[in-house]
Amino acid sequence: MTAAAGAALEALTPEDLLGRPEVLADVRDAARYLRGATVLITGAGGSIGSELCRQVARLEPHRLILLGHGEGSLFTIAGEIATLLPGNRIRTVLADVADATRIRSVFAAERPTIVFHAAAHKHVTMCEENVCEAVRNNVLGTRVLAIAAAAASVAKFVMVSTDKAVNPSNVMGATKRLAETICQAAGANCATEFVAVRFGNVLGSRGSVVPIFAEQILRGGPVTITDRRMKRYFMTIPEAVSLILAAGTSARGGSVCVLDMGEPIAIQAIAERLCRALGREPHTDIRIVETGLRPGEKLYEELLTAEEGVAASTVDRVFVAPQRRLDFGSFETAMMRLFATARRDDAAGVVEIIASLVPSFTPGAHWRPAAQLAIA
Numbered sequence: 001m002t003a004a005a006g007a008a009l010e011a012l013t014p015e016d017l018l019g020r021p022e023v024l025a026d027v028r029d030a031a032r033y034l035r036g037a038t039v040l041i042t043g044a045g046g047s048i049g050s051e052l053c054r055q056v057a058r059l060e061p062h063r064l065i066l067l068g069h070g071e072g073s074l075f076t077i078a079g080e081i082a083t084l085l086p087g088n089r090i091r092t093v094l095a096d097v098a099d100a101t102r103i104r105s106v107f108a109a110e111r112p113t114i115v116f117h118a119a120a121h122k123h124v125t126m127c128e129e130n131v132c133e134a135v136r137n138n139v140l141g142t143r144v145l146a147i148a149a150a151a152a153s154v155a156k157f158v159m160v161s162t163d164k165a166v167n168p169s170n171v172m173g174a175t176k177r178l179a180e181t182i183c184q185a186a187g188a189n190c191a192t193e194f195v196a197v198r199f200g201n202v203l204g205s206r207g208s209v210v211p212i213f214a215e216q217i218l219r220g221g222p223v224t225i226t227d228r229r230m231k232r233y234f235m236t237i238p239e240a241v242s243l244i245l246a247a248g249t250s251a252r253g254g255s256v257c258v259l260d261m262g263e264p265i266a267i268q269a270i271a272e273r274l275c276r277a278l279g280r281e282p283h284t285d286i287r288i289v290e291t292g293l294r295p296g297e298k299l300y301e302e303l304l305t306a307e308e309g310v311a312a313s314t315v316d317r318v319f320v321a322p323q324r325r326l327d328f329g330s331f332e333t334a335m336m337r338l339f340a341t342a343r344r345d346d347a348a349g350v351v352e353i354i355a356s357l358v359p360s361f362t363p364g365a366h367w368r369p370a371a372q373l374a375i376a
Contacts, residue, residue: 014236016277017203017210017270020262022236025318030245031059033114033156040065040112042097042145043119045073047205048160051241052116053077057084059245065110067093068119097141100148107152115149116244117142117159120176124164127172128296128364131347135354138175140339142182150190158248159183161198161256163233167360170296174354174361180256181357182335185328187255197247198321199259200233202240209267213274221280222287223271230299231264247318256321264300295364331357 014022039056043049044066050073057064064085068074071094078092091110095102097119120138121127127134142159149157161180164173180196187194203210209225216223235243240259247257268288275282282288293299334357341349351367 012274012277014203014239017273018234018236018265019269019273022239024238025242025246027055027059027242027245029249033248034059034061034245036060036062037113037155038063038065038111039114039116040067040106040110041116041118042067043117043160044068044092045070045077046118047202047237048241048244049116049118050077050080051237052118052244053081054084055238055241055245056116057081061085061089061114063089063091063110065091065093065106065112067095067097067106069094069096097145098136100144103144103148104151107148107154111152112149113155114248115145115154115157116248117145117157120160120179122162122172124170124172124296125294127175128170128366131171131350132342132345134171134175135338135342135350138172139178139182139335140342142179143335146182146186146194150186150192154192156248157183157186157192157194158244159194159196160244161196163198163200165198167362168358169298169362169364171351171354171363172296174358177358177361178354181326181331184256185326185331188326188328194255195247195250196256197244197259198256199235199240199243200264201235203234203236205237209270210274213271214278217275217278217280217286220286222289223275223282224289224291225267225271226291226293226297227299228266228268228288228290230267230293230297232267233262233264234270235259235262243318250318250320258319258321260319295366 034056039061041049041052044053045068053064053066064081066074066078074092074094078090081090093106095106097103119141121134146157159179162173162176164170165177165180168174168177183194183196201208213223243259250257271288272282275286280286334353338350338353341353348367351363355361355363
């Protein structure tokens with residue numbers, strides 16, 4: 001994001017884009033389980049991870065371990081958090097979440113009691129083009145962390161998931177659905193409380209539409225949207241993180257928590273609001289053009305499968321989605337086959353195995369064999 005776009009966005013309020021005020025969850029219950037705890041946050045340099053660091057630091061943990069793979073972003077957030085947690089209470093760890101030996105060593109040395117797992121490859125198009133790496137990071141990485149957390153008797157493990165995990169049409173969403181299932185499996189077999197927290201798009205996160213739109217508007221347009229009918233659930237980064245912390249109080253046996261994100265908003269409406277907020281009139285000063293859906297994209301996202309339904313939790317705006325029964329033995333066998341296929345860099349084979357593990361996954365036409373495409 002350019003400096004000009006960043007400055008323009010800092011001047012805006014959430015209401016400028018969402019059409020509603022920002023609503024932060026009550027984190028007083030979260031403070032009870034975080035105060036005095038040793039908290040490990042993966043993906044600590046990312047958009048969600050760095051805000052998790054900020055909000056957790058304000059709730060008086062004993063220590064905060066910032067784990068990430070990018071030294072620049074990790075260095076930046078560590079410097080910021082040092083002002084909130086004085087003394088020797090911060091540890092920065094450069095590590096790959098899929099490196100089991102390194103992760104075991106980190107857990108043995110740091111002995112975290114709470115884990116927030118925000119590290120993931122999140123971009124739909126990038127994951128479609130790098131399937132095996134998406135599996136290694138999102139699926140294997142979650143499994144490595146879950147095993148390490150259980151072995152270290154971590155009290156709570158909270159994984160950041162996505163609405164794209166519901167009836168996924170792309171590899172990214174399918175890998176996050178598998179990560180949710182890993183948490184379900186882990187939570188059924190140990191004392192650690194596992195929970196996956198599922199929500200939609202986050203305004204201002206890296207790669208989100210808002211900074212992209214802002215740069216296009218400041219250049220004089222056009223603003224490019226994939227389809228004027230496309231809608232997404234949106235919330236701000238602080239909103240999402242406050243709800244993640246609150247959802248941690250609902251962690252039970254591998255449950256999936258679904259955040260109430262209100263009504264979905266049309267991507268075109270976001271573009272039009274941003275134009276006006278930056279002093280331009282959409283469709284007059286700035287053209288808005290459609291480019292068409294990219295591989296793996298859907299017009300609408302969902303927060304629940306048809307089978308899940310929801311039950312109210314004790315936390316406002318957080319619901320618990322009951323999960324289907326799981327054959328743990330078969331799931332583990334399939335996981336080993338998936339990882340072996342990913343190590344061979346066999347993208348088509350990986351997609352085929354994912355489809356067998358996630359029945360609701362509908363791979364894009366670009367993954368279908370040529371014979372099937374001819375028949376269709």
